[in-house]
Amino acid sequence: PGKIIAVTNQKGGVGKTTTAVNLGCALGVLGRKVMLVDADPQSNATSGLGVSAAAGASVYELLLGEVSLADVLLPDVSENVSLLPAATCLTGAEIELVGMENRETRLGVSLKPARRGYDFIIIDCPPSLGLLTLNALSAADGVLIPIQCEYYALEGVGHLLDSINRIKRSLNKKLSIEGVVLTMLDTRTNLAQQVAEHVREVFGEKVFKTAVPRNVRLSEAPSFGQDIFRYAKRSRGGEAYLELAKEVIARGG
């Protein structure tokens, strides 16, 4: 139980947070118990669910060993979903962690005791391959890689795979690629079609059949502090994330 999935891609703005929040909440709507971990100093997943990032202790204090998981976890931010919130002081964590013992595995150690209580633990990562992302990769069973159908988004994938393999060899033997999801797909442009084709060539079966279309409801929802199922359940964005959740469950969640 308690499959840990890190949602990561160091390219910025490819839909990591939108995927972590809405896939997490889709799994909740389908009756799975989910913990969403916001490991990004921007704390977008936290505010996207209507939680004020400054309110209390966060992932930051957990990583530094100052609080226990129970002290920071916020239950029921959405149906069957609890949240481990971020705070902006997480930016400092990257530099503070450099000098600490077990600097890459502290998140995994904190999450381990909680696994039994959840079906899925989904970690939203910042757009970098620094210590916060390395902590997520060390803790995870699988990596879910959102890829925007744009040229720059394709470029960095090799570098991400190198980091995943490095963590797999050194800190986390069980780590594998859960899957690749195409995001903000606008089928009207040639570039998007070409990038999508290239991603399917490189990743084959790993690419989820569900591609998430560009859908303005997905970018509106966080401004109301809601996931897509509370904001616009019948939208194309809501339906895509529900389909994606069904595929994640079918792959062995």
Added chain:
Amino acid sequence: PGKIIAVTNQKGGVGKTTTAVNLGCALGVLGRKVMLVDADPQSNATSGLGVSAAAGASVYELLLGEVSLADVLLPDVSENVSLLPAATCLTGAEIELVGMENRETRLGVSLKPARRGYDFIIIDCPPSLGLLTLNALSAADGVLIPIQCEYYALEGVGHLLDSINRIKRSLNKKLSIEGVVLTMLDTRTNLAQQVAEHVREVFGEKVFKTAVPRNVRLSEAPSFGQDIFRYAKRSRGGEAYLELAKEVIARGG
């Protein structure tokens, strides 16, 4: 001479690289001499101009003091534009710099001797507030902030302003906000209009009159290794960046 502008916003995917490359090349088209500095480990600005990031020494070796500026600078990547390329090993720089002397000011020291030879030095930053971005802020005269008209993009601006003020107080008294540019503006959506209005309320005169519309030519150009003026000069994207360059010059470049 040699005004240094850091293009930065820790929110990912807001158009930092697209702005640094195409504003830089627009200034070149208008006859200004420009150096483009790629301080992002993703090296998108480098590959977006058709340069292979792996080819030789980069900003990384410059920051560690192993090479001189002349050793790494690539002249004439575009009309009147030379490039200080990035390489993926820059990811390591963030951790390696932590333990070094003058870790936040090394880029500024390297660029100082070159200022006389250029009208503008434009620095593309990674999506974080780590040591690479702090180096760019310490070296810069002005900060140009691209803001995508989306909810999450608005959230992080306060945090960015805190970092700018911190660097201004401690390491770089001359640092000021050059301006804010609205990017990927799709005037058909309510959210974009609301965000644009909010940005103009917060930043007033600092917001450039030119907003960059969403234009597929801008995302296609890097896949051909070209800036927008070589790829599709008469496109809405090309015209917007030419107008933006004229505003930057008028503001005292």
